[in-house]
Amino acid sequence: MTATALRLEPAWPDPDAVLAVIRSAGPFWPLTNYAAGDAEMAALGSKPHTFTPPWFRQDFALLGAAIVEGAEVILGNPRFAEAAHALAGSEAVVRPTTVYVNVMGPTPFPFAPHLDVPAFRGFTRTDHPLWLLKVMKTSGLFERWRTKIVTAVSWMYDGVGGDFHYWPEGPDGPGAVESPPFANVAVVADNEETFHGVAPLGAPGATMPTNLDRESRLVRGDGAWVVHDPTGVELARFADADARITISWKADVFADAAEAARTDAGDDALDLDTVVEVFRADLADRGVVVDRPADPHADPAWVSAVGGTYRDPAPAIA
Numbered sequence: 001m002t003a004t005a006l007r008l009e010p011a012w013p014d015p016d017a018v019l020a021v022i023r024s025a026g027p028f029w030p031l032t033n034y035a036a037g038d039a040e041m042a043a044l045g046s047k048p049h050t051f052t053p054p055w056f057r058q059d060f061a062l063l064g065a066a067i068v069e070g071a072e073v074i075l076g077n078p079r080f081a082e083a084a085h086a087l088a089g090s091e092a093v094v095r096p097t098t099v100y101v102n103v104m105g106p107t108p109f110p111f112a113p114h115l116d117v118p119a120f121r122g123f124t125r126t127d128h129p130l131w132l133l134k135v136m137k138t139s140g141l142f143e144r145w146r147t148k149i150v151t152a153v154s155w156m157y158d159g160v161g162g163d164f165h166y167w168p169e170g171p172d173g174p175g176a177v178e179s180p181p182f183a184n185v186a187v188v189a190d191n192e193e194t195f196h197g198v199a200p201l202g203a204p205g206a207t208m209p210t211n212l213d214r215e216s217r218l219v220r221g222d223g224a225w226v227v228h229d230p231t232g233v234e235l236a237r238f239a240d241a242d243a244r245i246t247i248s249w250k251a252d253v254f255a256d257a258a259e260a261a262r263t264d265a266g267d268d269a270l271d272l273d274t275v276v277e278v279f280r281a282d283l284a285d286r287g288v289v290v291d292r293p294a295d296p297h298a299d300p301a302w303v304s305a306v307g308g309t310y311r312d313p314a315p316a317i318a
Helices: 015-024 038-043 078-088 130-139 257-264 272-285 300-309
Strands: 005-008 055-062 093-104 111-114 148-156 164-166 176-178 186-189 196-198 217-221 224-228 234-238 244-254
Touching: 005 078, 015 148, 015 244, 078 093, 078 148, 078 186, 078 244, 093 257, 130 272, 130 300, 164 186, 244 257, 272 300
Parallel strands: none
Antiparallel strands: 005 186, 055 093, 093 244, 111 196, 148 186, 148 244, 164 176, 164 196, 217 224, 224 234
16 A cells, blocks of 8 residues: 555535434443454453443444445435545555444543454455454464555544544654544545554543443434433433544555456465464464464464464553
8 A cells, every 4th residue: 555544624525414323323332342352352451341331333334235225315425436546556455344423422541553354365254264264364474465455544523532543653753643623534545454443532531431331332313322221221322522533444455457356266365274274374483382273363372372472562641
């Protein structure tokens, strides 16, 4: 790619139409439901989930098709596709695939800087655990197979906190920040390569609900965002001024038509045996000897060896 990230303004031809689609959707489910499980968190060197913060998500488009009424206005945003070409080059093939929307309530701690889940030719989260895909990316051993994914992130929030931090020159380089009021802007980048996170959200004294769990759900009601339990009991309520909306648009990006055709044909696709052998060879070079696992997705000794060797040097939000 000729650049690592770019700032896009304006992001949307009609932001009010986008907001109307978001408010008509739902329910939104806790973001923890989309994240790695406790075992995967441990493999990635992170602490297991101990509670459910007021961060919610809904998928609006998957596999290149809208799955929420009206989401075509988001998936088909021409400005994001143009920005993806600006990053990848004029010969690139850009295929919008995914849209999801996050709604976050007041939170006194950051959404830690992280990388999104990568994908590789023939090897994706559909059939393989998140921890393995992330370690494959961190190791740098599988870049020739990695599907480049360009992500456009935009926001609808004018309140306090919730700044978007990202590191376009890598975790050791200077960070960049987008702060509210966000207006009609987006940051477009390879978020499987570019660390990004969210600063604490909410005005001083704002209360974060602590009674949520993975069965809680967020819906739009009475001019506000309301969290219910499975029986319909209200658990929390966020005014529009306190709810930070994030829209994430993703596209698979191929350097040219030949690369796209090779991927479509399934040529040079990864399989699990190859992944294991590539890891084992590199581990051996590092002096780490590990037996071939019976289950490369979950064998404890294998997970410990691989997860413990390759770590993301994540930055921090000051």
